[in-house]
Amino acid sequence: MQTPEARSVPGRRAVSFSVVDPATGETFDEASDQQPGELDDVIVRAQRAWHGWRADPAARTAALRAAADAVETAGDDLARLLTREQGKPLAESCAEVARTAARLRYFADLAPRTRRIDDGRPVHSEIRWRPLGPVAAIVPWNFPLQLAAAKFAPALAAGNTMVLKPSPFTPLATRLLGSVLAAVLPEDVLTVVTGREPLGARLASHPGIRHVTFTGSVPTGRAVAAAAAGSLARVTLELGGNDAAVLLDDVDVDRIADRLFWAAFRNCGQVCMAVKRVYVPARLHAEVVEALAQRAKAVAVGPGLDPETRLGPVNNAPQLARVEQITEQALADGARVASGGHRLDGPGYFFAPTILTDVPPGSPVVTEEQFGPVLPVLPYRSLDEAVDAANGTGFGLGGSVWGTDLDRAEAVADRLECGTAWINHHAELSLAQPFAGVKDSGVGVAGGPWGLYGNLRPFVVHRPQEG
Ligand code: NAD
Numbered sequence: 001m002q003t004p005e006a007r008s009v010p011g012r013r014a015v016s017f018s019v020v021d022p023a024t025g026e027t028f029d030e031a032s033d034q035q036p037g038e039l040d041d042v043i044v045r046a047q048r049a050w051h052g053w054r055a056d057p058a059a060r061t062a063a064l065r066a067a068a069d070a071v072e073t074a075g076d077d078l079a080r081l082l083t084r085e086q087g088k089p090l091a092e093s094c095a096e097v098a099r100t101a102a103r104l105r106y107f108a109d110l111a112p113r114t115r116r117i118d119d120g121r122p123v124h125s126e127i128r129w130r131p132l133g134p135v136a137a138i139v140p141w142n143f144p145l146q147l148a149a150a151k152f153a154p155a156l157a158a159g160n161t162m163v164l165k166p167s168p169f170t171p172l173a174t175r176l177l178g179s180v181l182a183a184v185l186p187e188d189v190l191t192v193v194t195g196r197e198p199l200g201a202r203l204a205s206h207p208g209i210r211h212v213t214f215t216g217s218v219p220t221g222r223a224v225a226a227a228a229a230g231s232l233a234r235v236t237l238e239l240g241g242n243d244a245a246v247l248l249d250d251v252d253v254d255r256i257a258d259r260l261f262w263a264a265f266r267n268c269g270q271v272c273m274a275v276k277r278v279y280v281p282a283r284l285h286a287e288v289v290e291a292l293a294q295r296a297k298a299v300a301v302g303p304g305l306d307p308e309t310r311l312g313p314v315n316n317a318p319q320l321a322r323v324e325q326i327t328e329q330a331l332a333d334g335a336r337v338a339s340g341g342h343r344l345d346g347p348g349y350f351f352a353p354t355i356l357t358d359v360p361p362g363s364p365v366v367t368e369e370q371f372g373p374v375l376p377v378l379p380y381r382s383l384d385e386a387v388d389a390a391n392g393t394g395f396g397l398g399g400s401v402w403g404t405d406l407d408r409a410e411a412v413a414d415r416l417e418c419g420t421a422w423i424n425h426h427a428e429l430s431l432a433q434p435f436a437g438v439k440d441s442g443v444g445v446a447g448g449p450w451g452l453y454g455n456l457r458p459f460v461v462h463r464p465q466e467g
Contacts, residue, residue, distance in 0.1 A: 004168050004196065004316075006033060017196055019172055021347045022087035022313040023303035029085075031171040034195035039163070042191050043208035046134035046161040049188035054131050054159035057111060064108035064157060068182040071101040074180045082145060082173040087312040087349070088267055090304055096146045103149040106431040107157035110452050122465050129456040131159030132234065133210035136203045138224065140216045141315050141373075142270040143166035144174050150435075150446060151213050152190055155208035157456035161189050165203055167216075168196045169316045184269070200224075207231045211455065214238070215272075217369075218394075218440045236444035236454055237270070239437060240369045241397025244390035245275040245426060246412060247288065248383075248403030256402050256424060257291040262305070263400070263426035264292075264377070265353055268311055269373040270319075273398040273420070273427040277366055278377045279386040285379040287408070289357050292377060293338040296353035301344065313349040314372055320349040321427035323372030326365050327354060330376065335359040340373070367393055383412065393416045396438035400426040 004017045005027075016030040017392065071078070078100075079093035088091070112129035119125075137151035144166050152162050166174035171194040178192030193199065200220075204212045204227035212228045214221055215238040228235045245260060247253075264275040280288045302309040314320040319345070327341055340354030351373050359366055359376040366376050380386040390399055400417035402424050403409040413421040419436045422428060429435065435447035444454055 006196070013293060017168060017171075019085055019416055020316070021084055022315050022345075023305070025317070025347050027348060029172055031168070031175065031194040034193050034199060036198055037207055039193065039199070039202055042193060043134055043206055045188040046163055046191060047208055048197070049186060050131070050133055050159075050161045053156070053161055053186060053189050057159070060157065060159065061388050063185050063189075064104050064153070066311075067181050068101040068104035068108065070180050070184045071097060071104065071177070074176070075101075077089060078173055078176055078180070080305070081176055082170075083312075085170045085172050086141060086144060086304075087315050088304050089309045089312055090307070092267065093304070096143060100145045100149040103153040103431060104145070107153035107452065110154075110157055110449060112158070112449075112452060112456055123462050124465060125462045126417075128459045128461065129158075129453070130459045132455060132457055133160060134208055135162045135211040135213060135455065136159045136206065136209040136233075137162055137164045137198045138203065138212070138214045138216065139166055139174075141169040142267060142272070144170040146175055147215050148174055148177065150215075150407060150451070154446070154451035155211070155213070155455045156185075156189060158452055160455055163191050163193060163203060163209070165193050165195070165200050168194070183237075190222075201227055204228050204233075205230050211231050211236070213444075213454075216240075221442075234444075236441050238435070238444075238446060239397075239440060240371070240395060241272045241274075241379050241437065242276045242281060242367075242369050242393045242395040242439050243273055243398045243400070243418070243426065244277045244391055244416075245400045246386050246416075247278065247280045247284065247404060248401065248405075248409060248412065249281045249283065250404040250408075251284065251402045252404055253284065253287050257295065259425065260402065261295040264375045265296070265311060265373055266427075268314055268351075269375070270315060271427060272370055273429075274371075275375070275400065275426050276370060277286050277390075279376060279380050282379040282381055285377065289338050289355060289377050292375065293355045296339040296355050301350060301353065303348070305336065311353060311373065314351055315349070317349060319372065320351060323351050323370060323374060324404055326368070326370050326372075327356070327374050330356055330359050330363045330365040330374075333360045333363040335363065335365070335376070338377075361389065369395065387412065387415050390423055391415075394440040397441040398422070398427060400424075 117125040340352030344350035
């Protein structure tokens with residue numbers, strides 16, 4: 001994806017880049033355009049800080065709890081800045097800040113378990129867990145704070161230090177978060193760097209980094225894995241999704257329509273685990289299209305700082321162009337619009353919430369990730385056909401099944417090839433659960449204790465039994 005515009009002093013390299021408010025399309029601030037060469041010093045410092053940070057688990061717990069408190073204290077400033085640069089409604093930014101603090105608190109109290117192996121041999125074998133060293137985190141623009149916390153909370157709790165790079169579309173709230181946390185964490189335990197590419201590429205390939213944890217698109221994930229291969233750093237990749245919602249023939253459309261709508265449109269559809277395709281029994285197709293289109297027409301779209309707004313703008317100009325292009329392609333392929341289908345007049349990156357019907361199954365809005373406020377609703381004739389279609393893309397992040405008979409719905413959910421499947425919900429996550437995509441949607445496991453162990457390595461000590 002294109003990156004933001006550089007601001008340079010004539011005759012010198014760019015020193016900053018513009019940050020745009022997606023509700024206006026206007027630049028409202030700048031962030032430092034750090035250069036790849038600056039990472040050497042940052043990573044040496046992270047390496048030095050690691051020795052103290054890894055040594056004292058009780059001090060880490062206390063520091064991470066203090067970090068959670070500090071995030072809450074700065075909550076209003078963080079949320080406003082987040083809405084300004086990301087576009088989401090202020091209430092959703094406040095919820096994101098709350099989830100950031102909750103994640104810190106959850107991992108502050110999580111410790112790895114030392115285990116003994118008892119396999120009958122005359123030795124004591126004990127598995128202990130060691131941190132890895134400086135970890136690099138690279139995150140996208142859709143949930144900048146919450147996804148950053150999903151990286152730094154487990155990594156720091158495990159005793160690693162971290163260099164964190166936000167997306168150049170949303171560097172400001174993360175930069176503020178970095179300074180809030182710097183006041184309560186030891187120096188250089190968490191460093192936020194901002195800049196345009198190739199800063200991320202250099203961070204992923206830097207020989208001082210022992211684990212690269214990345215969230216973003218599939219193509220960039222592949223580039224990150226290739227970059228990290230040089231130093232054989234561990235790689236965790238949380239990548240794109242194209243989640244299907246499969247409605248069963250006993251579904252109560254009135255009852256689920258709101259939940260289904262928001263599962264697709266929350267954060268303007270810019271959620272890795274949004275519902276991105278809906279499969280409906282042919283008999284119910286018109287009713288479901290109508291229920292979703294009604295909601296799409298009625299929802300309040302506007303700037304995130306307006307308290308009436310439920311749906312903000314698309315985050316950035318290249319993503320808006322992508323949403324527009326994938327919709328136009330669907331229309332050219334024969335789809336029809338049940339609501340929306342176009343940009344909204346006026347300033348900012350607004351796109352009318354769009355429900356598409358009659359979409360050919362091969363159209364990119366079905367086979368690829370639209371990552372925006374556009375939803376195709378597809379009819380099916382047999383359940384096998386629906387399950388095959390749901391499983392028929394390269395993605396495998398999440399999926400959901402909607403119906404009244406919960407046992408039957410669960411049996412269908414069990415057939416979905418993805419990391420998490422919900423019944424009558426979508427994208428509801430607990431801090432304590434594993435989070436892992438299959439196929440192109442990811443490598444490695446984040447979330448819960450699995451996220452902690454993903455930032456540790458086993459260290460085994462053998463010693464002979466006494467006597
Ligand atoms: P992106 O892949 O374009 O960028 C992600 C991050 O990588 C940004 O910080 C970007 O600056 C950086 N980057 C770009 N090129 C790089 C390179 N060559 N080397 C290293 N870093 C590089 O993704 P995006 O457009 O910011 O975010 C949207 C994507 O993220 C969607 O595909 C979405 O599904 C995915 N996502 C996945 C999850 C998940 O948990 N699975 C969560 C949120 C978003």
